[in-house]
Amino acid sequence: MMDFKRLTASLLFLCLIGTAGLVSAQEAQAPPTADLAEGETLFKNNCASCHNKNMKDDLTGPALGGAEERWAAYPREDLYKWVNNSQAMISSGHPRAVELWAQNKPKIMNNFNLTNQQIDNILAYVNKVYTAPVVANGPGAGTGGQAQGKPNNLLLFGGLFAVLAILAIVLARVISNLNYITLVQETGSAPARRTLVQILTGKGMIAFAVFVVVVLGGYTTVNNAINLGRQQGYEPAQPILFSHATHAGLHKIDCNYCHDGARRSKHSVIPAASTCMNCHKAIKVGSTYGTAELSKIYASIGFDPNTDQYIPNYESLPQEEIEKVFTKWITDTYIKENKTLDPEGELLVKKQWEGIVTSLTNPGKKQIQGPIEWTRIHNLPDHVYFNHSQHVALGKLTCQTCHGPVEKMEVVKQYSPLSMGWCINCHRKTEVKFAGNAYYDAYENYHEEMASGKRTTVTVEEIGGLECQKCHY
Numbered sequence: 054m055m056d057f058k059r060l061t062a063s064l065l066f067l068c069l070i071g072t073a074g075l076v077s078a079q080e081a082q083a084p085p086t087a088d089l090a091e092g093e094t095l096f097k098n099n100c101a102s103c104h105n106k107n108m109k110d111d112l113t114g115p116a117l118g119g120a121e122e123r124w125a126a127y128p129r130e131d132l133y134k135w136v137n138n139s140q141a142m143i144s145s146g147h148p149r150a151v152e153l154w155a156q157n158k159p160k161i162m163n164n165f166n167l168t169n170q171q172i173d174n175i176l177a178y179v180n181k182v183y184t185a186p187v188v189a190n191g192p193g194a195g196t197g198g199q200a201q202g203k204p205n206n207l208l209l210f211g212g213l214f215a216v217l218a219i220l221a222i223v224l225a226r227v228i229s230n231l232n233y234i235t236l237v238q239e240t241g242s243a244p245a246r247r248t249l250v251q252i253l254t255g256k257g258m259i260a261f262a263v264f265v266v267v268v269l270g271g272y273t274t275v276n277n278a279i280n281l282g283r284q285q286g287y288e289p290a291q292p293i294l295f296s297h298a299t300h301a302g303l304h305k306i307d308c309n310y311c312h313d314g315a316r317r318s319k320h321s322v323i324p325a326a327s328t329c330m331n332c333h334k335a336i337k338v339g340s341t342y343g344t345a346e347l348s349k350i351y352a353s354i355g356f357d358p359n360t361d362q363y364i365p366n367y368e369s370l371p372q373e374e375i376e377k378v379f380t381k382w383i384t385d386t387y388i389k390e391n392k393t394l395d396p397e398g399e400l401l402v403k404k405q406w407e408g409i410v411t412s413l414t415n416p417g418k419k420q421i422q423g424p425i426e427w428t429r430i431h432n433l434p435d436h437v438y439f440n441h442s443q444h445v446a447l448g449k450l451t452c453q454t455c456h457g458p459v460e461k462m463e464v465v466k467q468y469s470p471l472s473m474g475w476c477i478n479c480h481r482k483t484e485v486k487f488a489g490n491a492y493y494d495a496y497e498n499y500h501e502e503m504a505s506g507k508r509t510t511v512t513v514e515e516i517g518g519l520e521c522q523k524c525h526y
Contacts, residue, residue: 092178095171097298097463098341103162108183113290115157118183121176124149136172137165140400161404163342164397221261225252279472281434288466289428292412294346302460308452315441315452323427326354334361344383345405351379352409353425358382368422372410375421380406430467431456438524448513449486454479480518484510 096104105111108118124132127149135142135150139162142150167175229252237243252258300306309315314322329350337358339347351358352375355367359382364370383405387398394402413421433439444450452459457468469475487493487500494500496516502508517523 087177088174089178089181091171092174095167095175096178099165100175101463108179113160114162117179120179133169133172137167138397141397164401222253225258283470283472285467285470287430288464289430291428291464292425293349294342296341297459297462297465299340308459309445316446317442319440319442321441326350326425330354330356338386344386345408348379348383348405349409349412349425352421353413353423355422359385370422372421376406379409430465431471433471436525438526447490447492476524477519480513483513485513485516487511
């Protein structure tokens with residue numbers, strides 16, 4: 054008995070030592086106090102172009118939520134190395150790196166030069182978003198900072214339908230009983246009573262069921278038709294990682310400079326590559342992606358950054374010749390920065406060339422040469438008339454009124470619902486800018502009333518902004 058007690062005590066002691074050792078190891082790997090604000094900034098600037106902002110769904114790269122736990126079996130230093138140079142980790146045969154490569158190849162993660170503390174900040178921000186509760190309609194809704202969700206009323210509607218169905222059955226039974234009593238009183242006899250099945254399969258109940266199906270079917274059809282093409286929050290990946298935050302936010306480039314159609318036509322127009330070349334003929338290495346993204350613009354339009362000249366007969370140039378031009382440009386730029394072309398540089402050159410081919414070609418466009426095929430985000434139905442110039446040039450509205458704070462967006466998304474109700478509410482509350490605007494000189498009565506103090510404002514609604522033919526012609 055004594056030996057058994059000693060054995061038990063010894064095992065308990067060993068378990069305590071093991072547990073203490075495990076806790077010590079985890080504490081040794083635990084990051085210091087993290088800066089969540091810096092982590093969010095670093096994530097948006099370095100990771101958000103490939104990894105989903107909700108941290109739970111895959112995008113170009115896998116979801117980052119729970120990444121620390123998946124690396125917990127290895128020293129934290131390995132995780133730092135993976136973030137900064139994933140291909141080096143794969144080449145070294147690191148088990149976790151090889152496993153991730155097998156799951157995600159041929160997609161290659163960019164190399165970074167982040168400190169351990171910066172990576173800890175990013176991971177802390179990832180964990181914060183990953184573990185945040187779902188927000189349906191609140192300040193965080195639609196920001197990408199938390200998992201999005203819509204209120205699920207299925208249970209409520211199901212319960213309501215069940216209550217109404219039971220009530221209908223009870224009422225049918227009560228009416229049947231009352232009719233039976235009336236019949237007995239009038240005839241003095243007691244005929245056979247209708248069963249519940251006969252009542253539920255009678256003409257009245259069948260007609261009621263058909264009515265319910267028609268109403269529900271009509272509601273569903275109309276509701277789906279109203280939502281057709283509306284995709285608030287839609288944020289697709291684009292062939293080129295163009296940052297509006299850098300161009301419109303950091304460098305204060307006017308939206309109308311690139312989207313010059315917005316002030317003079319119905320459409321705002323997607324900028325041609327020639328517009329990009331107004332600046333990037335001189336600025337040939339990007340602040341965030343280096344040569345990776347700008348080379349795609351050059352390859353689409355046929356500009357040779359090695360010679361600063363447009364390539365003659367570029368439309369008929371074979372892909373092998375195009376590859377020589379741009380791999381030379383990427384290689385020379387890398388050597389200029391790193392003094393030599395090491396294996397990491399060779400991998401970067403290969404990766405960037407593959408990025409050019411992937412971004413500028415698709416099943417419907419076999420050649421690299423030609424316009425960049427951006428993914429459309431905003432798309433109104435064909436029966437809706439909207440004129441950008443009327444709103445921008447005449448109405449003096451800022452782009453942010455409809456498109457949100459674009460100057461803060463790394464990747465542009467559909468900010469507003471663009472629904473009919475949203476447009477109507479805007480017309481009801483938006484004041485017309487009469488001052489110095491000759492377009493509105495025809496509204497003499499309103500000018501006189503404002504001059505006399507009879508009114509202080511005129512809204513779009515008051516000049517016909519709610520007339521159906523203004524938008525549906």
